[in-house]
Amino acid sequence: MVKICCIGAGYVGGPTMAVIALKCPDIEVAVVDISVSRITAWNSDQLPIYEPGLEDVVKSCRGKNLFFSTDVEKHVSEADIIFVSVNTPTKTRGLGAGKAADLTYWESAARMIADVSKSDKIVVEKSTVPVKTAEAIEKILTHNSKGVNYQILSNPEFLAEGTAIEDLFAPDRVLIGGRETPDGQRAIKALKDVYAHWVPEERILCTNLWSAELSKLAANAFLAQRISSVNAMSALCESTGADVAQVSHAVGKDTRIGHKFLNSSVGFGGSCFQKDILNLVYICECNGLLEVANYWKQVIKVNDYQKNRFVNRIVSSMFNTVSGKKIAILGFAFKKDTGDTRETPAIDVCKGLLGDKANLSIYDPQVTEEQIQRDLSMNKFDWDHPVHLQPMSPSSVKQVSVVWDVYEAAKGAHGLCILTEWDEFKNLDYKQIYDNMPKPAFVFDGRNVVDPHKLREIGFIVYSIGKPLDSWLKDMPAV
Ligand SMILES: NC(=O)C1=CN([C@@H]2O[C@H](COP(=O)(O)OP(=O)(O)OC[C@H]3O[C@@H](n4cnc5c(N)ncnc54)[C@H](O)[C@@H]3O)[C@@H](O)[C@H]2O)C=CC1
Ligand SMILES: O=C(O)[C@H]1O[C@H](OP(=O)(O)OP(=O)(O)OC[C@H]2O[C@@H](n3ccc(=O)[nH]c3=O)[C@H](O)[C@@H]2O)[C@H](O)[C@@H](O)[C@@H]1O
Numbered sequence: 249m250v251k252i253c254c255i256g257a258g259y260v261g262g263p264t265m266a267v268i269a270l271k272c273p274d275i276e277v278a279v280v281d282i283s284v285s286r287i288t289a290w291n292s293d294q295l296p297i298y299e300p301g302l303e304d305v306v307k308s309c310r311g312k313n314l315f316f317s318t319d320v321e322k323h324v325s326e327a328d329i330i331f332v333s334v335n336t337p338t339k340t341r342g343l344g345a346g347k348a349a350d351l352t353y354w355e356s357a358a359r360m361i362a363d364v365s366k367s368d369k370i371v372v373e374k375s376t377v378p379v380k381t382a383e384a385i386e387k388i389l390t391h392n393s394k395g396v397n398y399q400i401l402s403n404p405e406f407l408a409e410g411t412a413i414e415d416l417f418a419p420d421r422v423l424i425g426g427r428e429t430p431d432g433q434r435a436i437k438a439l440k441d442v443y444a445h446w447v448p449e450e451r452i453l454c455t456n457l458w459s460a461e462l463s464k465l466a467a468n469a470f471l472a473q474r475i476s477s478v479n480a481m482s483a484l485c486e487s488t489g490a491d492v493a494q495v496s497h498a499v500g501k502d503t504r505i506g507h508k509f510l511n512s513s514v515g516f517g518g519s520c521f522q523k524d525i526l527n528l529v530y531i532c533e534c535n536g537l538l539e540v541a542n543y544w545k546q547v548i549k550v551n552d553y554q555k556n557r558f559v560n561r562i563v564s565s566m567f568n569t570v571s572g573k574k575i576a577i578l579g580f581a582f583k584k585d586t587g588d589t590r591e592t593p594a595i596d597v598c599k600g601l602l603g604d605k606a607n608l609s610i611y612d613p614q615v616t617e618e619q620i621q622r623d624l625s626m627n628k629f630d631w632d633h634p635v636h637l638q639p640m641s642p643s644s645v646k647q648v649s650v651v652w653d654v655y656e657a658a659k660g661a662h663g664l665c666i667l668t669e670w671d672e673f674k675n676l677d678y679k680q681i682y683d684n685m686p687k688p689a690f691v692f693d694g695r696n697v698v699d700p701h702k703l704r705e706i707g708f709i710v711y712s713i714g715k716p717l718d719s720w721l722k723d724m725p726a727v
Contacts, residue, residue, distance in 0.1 A: 250275045252442070253327035255357045257281035257290055257316060259297055259412070259519070259588065260374060260405050261333035266305045267416040269314035271446040278315045278323035283634050290316035298587040298614050301413035325364040329439065331403075332357050333374035337632030338523050346629075347530035349378050349523070353634070358385050362392035370435045373402045376468070376524055378531055379461045382425075399435035401426045402457050404464030409518065410585030422452045425460025465528045469544055472521040474509045476550035482512040482714030483557060492714025493696060512714040514597060514667055514694030515554040517582030519590035519632060522548055555593050559600030561711055562692050565724045566662060571605035576661040578654060579668025579695070580612035580620055587614035590631050593694070594667040595623050598648070601665075607647045611657035613670060617650035624648060655681065663690035666697055673697050682706050688720070 252268065254261045257279045269277040281287050289296035291310070295303060306314070317323055324330055334353040339345050354375060361371060371389065373382060382400045389398040402425035407415040422443045426436040436454050443452055455463070482492040492512040500507030516522075525544050532541035563570050582592035589595070598608055602624070610620055621644040623631070630638060651657050654672070658664055658681045666673055674697050682689050691703055693712040700710040700718075709720045 251327045252277045252329045253323040254279045254331040256333035257286050263412045269309040270305050276313050280317050280320040280323050283636050284318055287316050287318045299412045321364045329370045331372045331374045335632055336375045338526055338629045340629050344530050347526045349527045358388045362389050365396045368397040370399045376464050379458050382457045402460035409588055422447050423460050425455045425457040465524050468521055468524040469528055473547045475516045476547045478510045478512045479554045480550050485714040489716050514558045515551045515593040517592040522591055555596040558694055563604050565721050573662040574660055575606045575608055576657040576664045577608055577610040578666045578673055579670050580615045581668050584670045589623050609657040610650045611654045620650050659684045665692045667694050669695035669697050679706050
């Protein structure tokens with residue numbers, strides 16, 4: 249029986265391995281992690297991450313051919329194929345700080361593999377890594393090999409959170425990069441055979457190592473670029489009276505452009521887009537390609553601009569101050585159907601409002617108070633480390649309260665800010681909410697989930713990203 253071990257039981261390692269176990273009953277899959285609490289949660293009824301459909305998959309194979317364990321060394325030494333799906337955060341210190349990927353966790357995983365392996369291994373990069381990481385990993389492994397042969401493959405993951413199980417069941421493509429040697433090709437075939445259990449052959453793309461590594465960074469950069477493009481247009485729409493939804497629709501009808509990923513928003517979030525683009529920028533700079541680096545940097549600058557613009561709009565429309573005013577924040581996760589808050593635009597918007605001394609009442613159906621308090625008091629990039637290595641008990645932010653009832657969050661608030669597109673926000677009783685707010689009552693919709701016309705009929709002053717402004721907002725331009 250082929251044995252797979254995955255190092256890193258996170259948003260990627262957990263769901264991908266669960267699906268491999270489900271689709272390949274003839275393979276034994278062990279997911280290992282240094283975080284005891286994560287592994288305990290994977291072995292319990294309360295999984296450590298919220299992802300639609302995940303629980304069913306885990307329950308149907310856990311204890312049969314899917315195991316979660318903290319015994320990292322045992323499972324690594326027994327495995328034929330080792331996936332490495334550990335954190336690759338942005339460096340916060342030293343060379344490349346603020347841009348380069350921090351490969352500390354990767355390197356320590358590689359050194360541990362070299363220490364405990366007694367049989368030949370295929371080591372698969374599942375984490376998103378800089379181009380040429382495989383070369384570095386290969387050096388660590390071969391310099392410490394004790395006669396064991398290693399083949400390194402790059403097999404980046406393209407799942408999106410909230411749809412991870414769907415994405416894994418029917419991926420647009422599976423990408424496998426390896427060495428162009430007979431041993432490298434054999435390793436590619438071994439991994440291809442795993443995916444071939446359920447992915448049609450024409451969707452499994454095999455390339456050289458560097459193409460696979462770079463394709464992952466490129467794919468995320470292209471996706472983020474689309475959002476920054478439409479968000480840049482949203483600012484122009486507000487100045488001209490165009491409606492960004494209509495513009496996106498018209499543009500996306502061109503089959504060469506396509507309609508997906510053209511929703512204007514308060515900005516993209518998530519653990520990877522910014523991190524991976526910064527990483528790409530750093531690689532370009534290291535290769536002397538400054539024009540290319542600047543081109544991609546702009547995608548992040550526009551994203552920051554969009555978040556700032558949103559905060560400025562709120563403050564300027566409320567008589568240039570939110571000091572002492574209650575603002576209800578509806579949604580904190582970086583997108584709907586996940587409890588993940590990594591790099592969520594809500595953090596920057598909340599910090600911007602807190603900077604202007606607002607009192608925030610936050611509601612998100614999947615995010616706990618503890619998480620929100622941590623996010624609002626943590627330093628940039630500190631979030632992307634194993635949980636038990638993150639700074640402990642940051643002080644809580646006093647002007648923030650977190651509630652589990654959206655109407656309670658809204659009660660007495662001067663304004664509502666919609667920051668995540670949870671479906672439930674579409675159909676709230678906005679009349680009841682309006683009646684319980686001081687006037688003028690504002691709605692700032694950062695996800696275009698509400699119908700501004702209906703809310704204006706109730707009496708709200710409504711700002712929807714990229715939509716024609718009402719006269720109140722026109723008279724109070726955001727600087
Ligand atoms: N979150 C996502 O949707 C996607 C993430 N990725 C990439 O996948 C990688 C992992 O991301 P996530 O799963 O989101 O991160 P995560 O933080 O949820 O999981 C990483 C896990 O690795 C563990 N870990 C770190 N060092 C370890 C070591 N030496 N030994 C054992 N366990 C160790 C941590 O404790 C943590 O549980 C990153 O490179 C990310 O860029 C790629 C595609 C999608
Ligand atoms: O490498 C990764 O981590 C993953 O990053 C993204 O997945 P994810 O971040 O989970 O979620 P997305 O659906 O891409 O959304 C990212 C952000 O962009 C925002 N977004 C998305 C689409 C859109 O049209 N407009 C928009 O503002 C979302 O609200 C969210 O904040 C990619 O979609 C995945 O392919 C990739 O594997």
